[in-house]
Amino acid sequence: MVFVDSYPKTSKLVRSEFIVAFVALGIGALFGVVQALHRTGVFRGFVSSADYYTILTGHGVLLALVFTTFFIAGLFAWAVSNSLERELPHRIAWSAFWIMLTGTVLAAVSIIGGLVGAPSILGHDLKADVLFTFYTPLKAHPAFYIGAALIIVGSWIAGLAYFKALWEWRSENPGERIPLQTFMVLTTMLMWYISTIGVAVEVVAFLIPWSLGLIQNVDPLLTRTLFWYFGHPVVYFWLMPAYLVWYTILPKLAGGRLFSDPLARVVFVAFLLLSTPVGFHHQYTDPGIPSGYKFIAMTNTMFLLLPSLLTAFTVVASVEHGARQRGAKGYLSWLRNLPWGKPAFAGCMLAGLMFAAGGFSGMINAGMNINYLIHNTIWVPGHFHLTVGTAFALTAMAISYWLVPQITGKKLQQRTIATLQPYVWFVGMALMSNAMHRAGLAGIPRRTAEPTYDEFAFEGVAGTVGEMRIQIAIGGFLLFVGAAMFLIVMADTLLARRGGTLSVNSNIPEPLSGADHSPRILDNYKLWTAIALLLIVIAYGPPLASMVADGLFAPGSPPIPV
Ligand code: HAS
Numbered sequence: 323m324v325f326v327d328s329y330p331k332t333s334k335l336v337r338s339e340f341i342v343a344f345v346a347l348g349i350g351a352l353f354g355v356v357q358a359l360h361r362t363g364v365f366r367g368f369v370s371s372a373d374y375y376t377i378l379t380g381h382g383v384l385l386a387l388v389f390t391t392f393f394i395a396g397l398f399a400w401a402v403s404n405s406l407e408r409e410l411p412h413r414i415a416w417s418a419f420w421i422m423l424t425g426t427v428l429a430a431v432s433i434i435g436g437l438v439g440a441p442s443i444l445g446h447d448l449k450a451d452v453l454f455t456f457y458t459p460l461k462a463h464p465a466f467y468i469g470a471a472l473i474i475v476g477s478w479i480a481g482l483a484y485f486k487a488l489w490e491w492r493s494e495n496p497g498e499r500i501p502l503q504t505f506m507v508l509t510t511m512l513m514w515y516i517s518t519i520g521v522a523v524e525v526v527a528f529l530i531p532w533s534l535g536l537i538q539n540v541d542p543l544l545t546r547t548l549f550w551y552f553g554h555p556v557v558y559f560w561l562m563p564a565y566l567v568w569y570t571i572l573p574k575l576a577g578g579r580l581f582s583d584p585l586a587r588v589v590f591v592a593f594l595l596l597s598t599p600v601g602f603h604h605q606y607t608d609p610g611i612p613s614g615y616k617f618i619a620m621t622n623t624m625f626l627l628l629p630s631l632l633t634a635f636t637v638v639a640s641v642e643h644g645a646r647q648r649g650a651k652g653y654l655s656w657l658r659n660l661p662w663g664k665p666a667f668a669g670c671m672l673a674g675l676m677f678a679a680g681g682f683s684g685m686i687n688a689g690m691n692i693n694y695l696i697h698n699t700i701w702v703p704g705h706f707h708l709t710v711g712t713a714f715a716l717t718a719m720a721i722s723y724w725l726v727p728q729i730t731g732k733k734l735q736q737r738t739i740a741t742l743q744p745y746v747w748f749v750g751m752a753l754m755s756n757a758m759h760r761a762g763l764a765g766i767p768r769r770t771a772e773p774t775y776d777e778f779a780f781e782g783v784a785g786t787v788g789e790m791r792i793q794i795a796i797g798g799f800l801l802f803v804g805a806a807m808f809l810i811v812m813a814d815t816l817l818a819r820r821g822g823t824l825s826v827n828s829n830i831p832e833p834l835s836g837a838d839h840s841p842r843i844l845d846n847y848k849l850w851t852a853i854a855l856l857l858i859v860i861a862y863g864p865p866l867a868s869m870v871a872d873g874l875f876a877p878g879s880p881p882i883p884v
Pocket residue numbers: 455557558560561568603604623626627630631633634635637638670671672673674675677678679680681682684685686687688689693696697698702705706709710711713714
């Protein structure tokens with residue numbers, strides 16, 4: 323039975339979440355190519371350099387916050403419904419959708435207001451050029467912050483729907499192990515609840531009153547700390563759904579089965595424990611945070627590599643198992659026996675391969691001393707285009723080729739474009755991200771329309787600055803083409819008529835080593851949440867207490883004029 327016929331209500335919800343995600347992807351990708359061409363000086367006719375920051379904010383917010391959150395809401399709704407074999411509680415899930423959509427519209431209108439010179443509203447210019455890391459002292463229109471707050475509140479409510487579905491399932495299936503997909507969703511949501519407290523306090527207690535003029539000063543160090551308390555775990559809110567796909571769907575696409583359910587559970591629990599007490603690794607250069615606490619954050623970050631390294635092992639082993647089921651032999655030649663012509667499979671694999679590179683650049687970021695070399699350079703965008711921009715985004719696009727037919731009952735259209743699309747993304751990203759990393763090593767800054775490549779003699783460590791610039795421009799353009807190809811396939815599929823039988827289904831094969839091999843304690847959410855909170859108190863308690871003791875609105879250091 324096709325998913326849409328078994329669970330029509332949940333399918334409608336997933337379709338709506340995906341459509342918002344895809345619209346955000348389209349506009350965000352357009353902003354991306356505008357800024358890649360502007361920054362590299364290849365074409366500067368679209369916007370002025372002053373407007374570059376608004377475009378950059380739109381690009382980051384629409385892709386990293388809106389596209390991700392809506393896609394994840396849709397994917398999670400499908401995963402919970404599929405693995406618990408029931409419709410999602412639809413009233414809660416729909417109210418979450420509408421709250422998130424209202425927030426998105428508010429944020430998007432305030433960003434776009436800055437481009438079109440909108441009149442002032444509530445006594446403030448309608449604009450938001452504060453970048454997707456919207457901490458002080460940059461200030462946006464209150465509507466932007468209210469929008470951000472609504473997106474987060476909406477995501478919390480979406481989580482309630484998953485928990486409610488679990489409780490209903492529990493009462494009918496006492497004593498049974500939580501199915502793996504639901505386990506992954508709920509663990510991610512628990513991590514999300516813990517980590518979004520930081521940004522919620524930042525926005526509600528400080529940014530909204532400040533932008534409305536109700537308070538005059540904010541403490542940049544305190545608000546930055548609250549932002550990064552959330553700003554690292556949010557990256558796992560993007561990564562864990564990609565892992566859900568790699569663990570539970572990718573092995574099936576390869577023709578095999580997941581190697582180990584227990585290992586997958588361990589990985590997700592490790593993320594719940596360690597995702598949050600590491601935020602200071604974004605603030606190594608901030609004064610006012612004792613080095614000892616930066617060191618604790620670095621140590622925790624290094625431990626946080628483990629779940630991803632375990633994932634690399636388990637996922638590759640499962641895919642290899644799939645290839646061997648298809649008759650493959652040899653140490654590496656099994657790679658040839660995989661369905662590289664299927665866009666869902668190829669996209670997830672290429673995303674994983676690029677994530678290996680992105681993970682390695684993350685390890686470099688995490689080293690307290692090496693971080694000084696790359697912090698605030700374009701190396702960092704190089705890193706996160708491999709992670710959120712590929713591990714997440716390419717996995718999301720790839721799995722849409724498999725999932726959208728099932729939530730619509732319609733066959734995938736434009737197969738040739740779909741087959742080529744992950745490769746276009748891969749080549750575009752390979753060009754752009756390697757050049758960004760190298761340019762960062764040469765000291766070229768991030769977040770600027772005027773990197774002054776010509777006037778200031780940056781020297782490439784490997785390759786020339788001119789060559790990197792061209793690679794970034796070509797890569798950025800190819801990524802825009804890749805996003806457009808994906809959207810054409812999706813639009814055509816969503817608008818197609820239903821007909822014929824689908825060649826895909828949502829059944830997930832049993833893992834080689836199943837849930838009965840994994841200790842029950844892994845499903846003990848209370849225990850893991852308590853330990854996660856304890857680690858946060860150790861990592862953040864004393865430095866936060868001293869920032870608060872300085873005075874909440876009257877920082878110990880003189881306020882930065884804005
Ligand atoms: Fe990061 C900055 C450290 C992972 C996103 N990161 C950022 C920013 C973003 C971001 C958006 O310590 C910029 C924020 C801003 O605007 O300022 N990051 C890390 C570390 C990891 C890491 C240690 N980051 C991510 C993920 C992201 C993401 C995931 C999004 C989804 N990052 C940092 C640090 C900074 C930072 C510092 C601050 C830099 C600064 O100074 O500003 C680790 O989690 C990475 C672990 C990953 C691995 C790779 C394992 C490999 C796998 C591949 C399996 C292969 C498969 C396919 C399936 C160890 C799992 C095989 C294919 C075949 C063909 C066989």
